[in-house]
Amino acid sequence: MSGFIEVRGVRKAYNEGQPNMFHAVDGIDLDLRQGEVTLFTGPSGSGKTTLLTLVGGLARPTEGRVHVDGEALSSLPERFLTERRRRLFGFVFQQFNLIRGLSVLDNVMLPAYPLAPSHQHLHARAGTLLESLGLAHRQNARVESLSGGEAQRTAIARALINDPPVIIADEPTANLDSHLSEAFLAIVTRLKAEGRTVLLASHDPLVIKAGVVDRRVSLRDGRVVG
Amino acid sequence: MLFHPAIMALLTTDLLSLVLLVPAAAFAVQVLRHWNLASGSVRQIRLERATYLVATIVGFVLAAQLLALLLFVFTADALAVQFVGAMCAVGTLNVNGWGFPALVLKLALFFAAAAWLIVHNIDERARDYPFIRAKYGLLLFILPLALAAALVQFQYFLGLRADVITSCCGSLFSSQAQGVSGDMAALPPLPAQIGFYLVMALTLAAGAWSLLRRGSAWPFALLSSAGFFVAIAAVIAFVSPYIYEHPHHHCPFCLLKREYGYLGYLLYLPLFSAAALGFGMLTSLALARTAGARSALAGVLPRMTAAAAALWLVFTLLVAWFSATSHLKLLG
Numbered sequence: 001m002s003g004f005i006e007v008r009g010v011r012k013a014y015n016e017g018q019p020n021m022f023h024a025v026d027g028i029d030l031d032l033r034q035g036e037v038t039l040f041t042g043p044s045g046s047g048k049t050t051l052l053t054l055v056g057g058l059a060r061p062t063e064g065r066v067h068v069d070g071e072a073l074s075s076l077p078e079r080f081l082t083e084r085r086r087r088l089f090g091f092v093f094q095q096f097n098l099i100r101g102l103s104v105l106d107n108v109m110l111p112a113y114p115l116a117p118s119h120q121h122l123h124a125r126a127g128t129l130l131e132s133l134g135l136a137h138r139q140n141a142r143v144e145s146l147s148g149g150e151a152q153r154t155a156i157a158r159a160l161i162n163d164p165p166v167i168i169a170d171e172p173t174a175n176l177d178s179h180l181s182e183a184f185l186a187i188v189t190r191l192k193a194e195g196r197t198v199l200l201a202s203h204d205p206l207v208i209k210a211g212v213v214d215r216r217v218s219l220r221d222g223r224v225v226g
Numbered sequence: 227m228l229f230h231p232a233i234m235a236l237l238t239t240d241l242l243s244l245v246l247l248v249p250a251a252a253f254a255v256q257v258l259r260h261w262n263l264a265s266g267s268v269r270q271i272r273l274e275r276a277t278y279l280v281a282t283i284v285g286f287v288l289a290a291q292l293l294a295l296l297l298f299v300f301t302a303d304a305l306a307v308q309f310v311g312a313m314c315a316v317g318t319l320n321v322n323g324w325g326f327p328a329l330v331l332k333l334a335l336f337f338a339a340a341a342w343l344i345v346h347n348i349d350e351r352a353r354d355y356p357f358i359r360a361k362y363g364l365l366l367f368i369l370p371l372a373l374a375a376a377l378v379q380f381q382y383f384l385g386l387r388a389d390v391i392t393s394c395c396g397s398l399f400s401s402q403a404q405g406v407s408g409d410m411a412a413l414p415p416l417p418a419q420i421g422f423y424l425v426m427a428l429t430l431a432a433g434a435w436s437l438l439r440r441g442s443a444w445p446f447a448l449l450s451s452a453g454f455f456v457a458i459a460a461v462i463a464f465v466s467p468y469i470y471e472h473p474h475h476h477c478p479f480c481l482l483k484r485e486y487g488y489l490g491y492l493l494y495l496p497l498f499s500a501a502a503l504g505f506g507m508l509t510s511l512a513l514a515r516t517a518g519a520r521s522a523l524a525g526v527l528p529r530m531t532a533a534a535a536a537l538w539l540v541f542t543l544l545v546a547w548f549s550a551t552s553h554l555k556l557l558g
Contacts (some may be wrong), residue, residue: 060275063266
């Protein structure tokens with residue numbers, strides 16, 4: 001055991017037992033260190049998103065193990081996996097996956113209800129996060145009224161509400177212009193300075209060239225190629 | 227065979243149980259042979275993914291079997307009016323030679339199911355499946371028991387004929403009767419009461435010792451399991467006569483009847499629950515072979531002990547209440 005996140009012989013097959021079965025991730029070994037920003041690159045279908053969902057405990061591998069902080073995450077029973085996932089990871093999805101009809105504040109607070117000591121504490125923390133991301137004035141707005149950049153920062157605030165040590169962002173700049181992408185990278189720099197481990201999947205040249213990235217892992221056909 | 231709704235329900239429950247338990251047992255063999263949490267092999271991950279579903283299904287099946295015992299006894303009592311000579315469930319069970327074997331097997335299945343559910347519950351509370359082999363091993367023991375209980379119950383229901391003249395409980399639970407029931411009915415009241423209250427006091431003391439002094443749970447689990455037989459003997463020997471206010475009426479089944487205010491349910495609910503918890507604790511203690519299993523068990527033992535002790539206390543107080551308020555004087 002050497003990395004904060006260890007991926008050992010991980011495979012993920014879809015359509016198992018059927019003629020169209022394929023391995024989205026096909027035997028990956030990785031060690032990811034704490035506090036580093038790792039960028040996963042590769043063409044569409046190379047396995048970036050699948051690998052991030054496996055590392056983040058959103059899906060289970062077909063074969064192999066994922067260890068986080070010394071614990072075999074992928075072998076945990078579902079209820080413990082949910083609890084660990086909640087504490088360890090914050091997710092920023094490509095489409096942001098904000099819940100329409102709820103306010104910015106409610107969206108940010110939602111994942112923290114099971115862990116928060118009190119509603120007041122949660123409210124205060126969500127307010128602080130939104131303020132730090134420049135969204136304090138929009139906290140009561142419905143999420144469908146947000147611009148792309150605001151929606152993304154709301155998603156980031158939601159990812160940070162449980163104060164997780166690992167942030168996973170899948171194609172975070174895919175729907176943003178270059179100005180907003182730069183703003184996102186500034187936030188990543190801040191997260192790194194706070195000691196968080198950041199895993200990004202992207203094929204945006206702006207992200208690929210970003211100085212904040214410590215390590216780049218290239219994927220093709222579900223395998224690490226560089 | 228009588229086409230009574232409850233009989234249909236019991237037969238359907240058993241059939242569905244077997245349909246679900248057989249593949250679960252096949253899965254249990256796979257777990258016993260191949261489970262290795264350290265491995266990330268395809269087979270191991272498939273076992274991990276499947277165990278959640280299989281154990282949930284088995285849990286529902288065995289929970290249904292707990293209720294099936296209640297329905298079986300209730301049905302036997304309700305059907306008594308259909309048979310000449312029957313006064314309560316005993317008469318119905320005596321209609322053919324399969325009745326009491328069916329009851330005994332359903333009782334055994336009840337306690338085995340309760341033990342499995344308790345072991346499973348403890349296993350579910352830990353991160354590393356500490357009882358996984360134990361609970362699937364236990365399942366392999368339960369399957370033949372469930373099969374035997376289903377077959378014997380089917381034979382029993384198949385042989386239920388309304389033209390049979392059966393014998394009532396008076397012939398089975400009397401001091402003149404041959405066998406265990408007769409022996410229990412013939413127990414002299416004073417030694418029976420001393421023995422019962424002594425065992426209950428010891429059980430509660432063992433529970434208190436385990437809870438307050440953090441002593442071993444073994445004595446309480448053993449006494450709780452053995453306490454069931456002592457309690458049943460007590461019900462036959464003196465509790466029933468006190469409730470019926472008749473020195474020679476020892477039947478533990480008539481207590482379930484309306485004319486006695488369904489007091490049997492009030493009495494048996496804490497008794498069976500306490501004994502099931504005790505038996506489950508005993509099984510868990512015996513199966514906790516690894517440090518992880520012992521640690522998971524230690525987390526739930528105090529609550530189980532407190533619950534079982536409370537149930538034993540309720541049962542003992544009910545017995546004392548029925549004895550004290552009866553107009554029948556068995557002592558002195």
